[in-house]
Amino acid sequence: MRQLSQQIRALNQRFGIPATLRELNISAHDVEQQRTRLIDAALADGCTASNPHTPTRDAVSQLISQIAG
DSSP: OHHHHHHHHHHHHHTTOOSSSGGGTOOHHHHHHHHHHHHHHHHHSHHHHTSSSOOOHHHHHHHHHHHHO
16 A cells, blocks of 8 residues: 555656645645535535545545645
8 A cells, every 4th residue: 555655646746746735835724714615525526425435524624634734
């Protein structure tokens, strides 16, 4: 699993995909102001419904914290 995540990070770097929202100049304050809205949008997205694992609000919130940087 570790190799997979390293390869994904390498591909993201190769294609200029930022690893965090901070790299997009989105502040932690802005993320916190929008956290509930972001969670709601992620859970309402059609792709989430077809995911083999249904995420919880807490799991989405944790993911947001990780990508906030």
